[in-house]
Amino acid sequence: MLREALDWMTTPADRLTRKSGQLSEFIAISSRRRRNRANWAFHEARTRETILSSAERADPDGTALVLGAGHLHDIPLLELSAKFGHVALVDLAFSWPTRRLATALKNVSCVRHDVTEAIQILATGGTRIPRPRALVDDDRITFVTSVNLLSQLPVQPGRLLEQQGLNADIVETVHRGLVENHLAWLARFRCPQLLICDRFYEVLDANSQVIEVIDPLHGVILPEPMARWTWDIAPFGEIHRNYAVLNRVVAIDDMARSR
Numbered sequence: 426m427l428r429e430a431l432d433w434m435t436t437p438a439d440r441l442t443r444k445s446g447q448l449s450e451f452i453a454i455s456s457r458r459r460r461n462r463a464n465w466a467f468h469e470a471r472t473r474e475t476i477l478s479s480a481e482r483a484d485p486d487g488t489a490l491v492l493g494a495g496h497l498h499d500i501p502l503l504e505l506s507a508k509f510g511h512v513a514l515v516d517l518a519f520s521w522p523t524r525r526l527a528t529a530l531k532n533v534s535c536v537r538h539d540v541t542e543a544i545q546i547l548a549t550g551g552t553r554i555p556r557p558r559a560l561v562d563d564d565r566i567t568f569v570t571s572v573n574l575l576s577q578l579p580v581q582p583g584r585l586l587e588q589q590g591l592n593a594d595i596v597e598t599v600h601r602g603l604v605e606n607h608l609a610w611l612a613r614f615r616c617p618q619l620l621i622c623d624r625f626y627e628v629l630d631a632n633s634q635v636i637e638v639i640d641p642l643h644g645v646i647l648p649e650p651m652a653r654w655t656w657d658i659a660p661f662g663e664i665h666r667n668y669a670v671l672n673r674v675v676a677i678d679d680m681a682r683s684r
């Protein structure tokens with residue numbers, strides 16, 4: 426708890442990221458990862474390999490745009506920095522280790538940006554979310570990847586709306602819109618794209634039987650994946666001693682072609 430409180434105070438983030446609960450969530454991810462490092466290793470390795478093999482399709486003279494880079498646990502930053510002219514990491518916040526590494530690598534920048542372009546609107550009582558437009562016309566970008574980010578987009582905004590007392594149908598429409606808009610935004614980039622995201626969460630009982638399947642994408646249909654794997658995200662004891670959660674992850678390249 427003390428470590429988390431210190432991280433919350435010292436991690437650079439704007440007021441909205443702090444107030445909306447996004448910074449707490451950002452720090453909580455790192456704590457969960459510290460507790461489950463061995464169980465998460467396979468997923469992180471698959472994510473890194475998939476990013477590198479997908480990046481082979483891209484022009485290395487340009488910029489690789491990495492969305493949801495966060496703590497870099499699942500990002501092969503050294504290899505991307507060696508391969509591309511420039512790497513732009515995008516997230517709501519960056520830890521100090523990420524910032525230090527970015528500075529040392531010289532061709533890496535940390536861009537604090539809300540990829541939904543909606544949090545400000547939702548935090549001030551609005552419910553009409555815009556279609557994200559940032560960067561799609563930037564011809565220097567030759568590769569874009571959204572990394573384990575999509576399912577997170579509706580989480581804190583949804584909580585904000587619930588706190589404002591909005592009805593469940595409106596909240597669900599916003600959830601779905603945030604997911605759809607992110608997919609549409611990725612598809613608009615005129616370069617190779619790669620989406621890696623949670624597809625389903627499976628809740629297991631003490632006998633390791635699946636007792637519930639949760640769709641974190643709120644019913645949005647994805648194109649056919651080119652790879653799938655399982656992330657042992659919450660082994661027994663992480664959330665409850667009698668229940669565990671498995672995360673079914675998919676990788677989809679070239680959103681524009683597949684949608």
Ligand SMILES: C[S@@+](CC[C@H](N)C(=O)[O-])C[C@H]1O[C@@H](n2cnc3c(N)ncnc32)[C@H](O)[C@@H]1O
Pocket residue numbers: 447451454493494495496497498499500515516517518538539540541542572573574577578
């Ligand atoms: C599950 S983490 C991905 C793992 C991350 N690469 C890591 O190593 O910790 C999801 C990331 O998405 C970021 N994120 C969530 N909502 C965002 C938004 N609206 N705009 C930009 N980043 C966002 C979080 O801050 C977090 O770092």
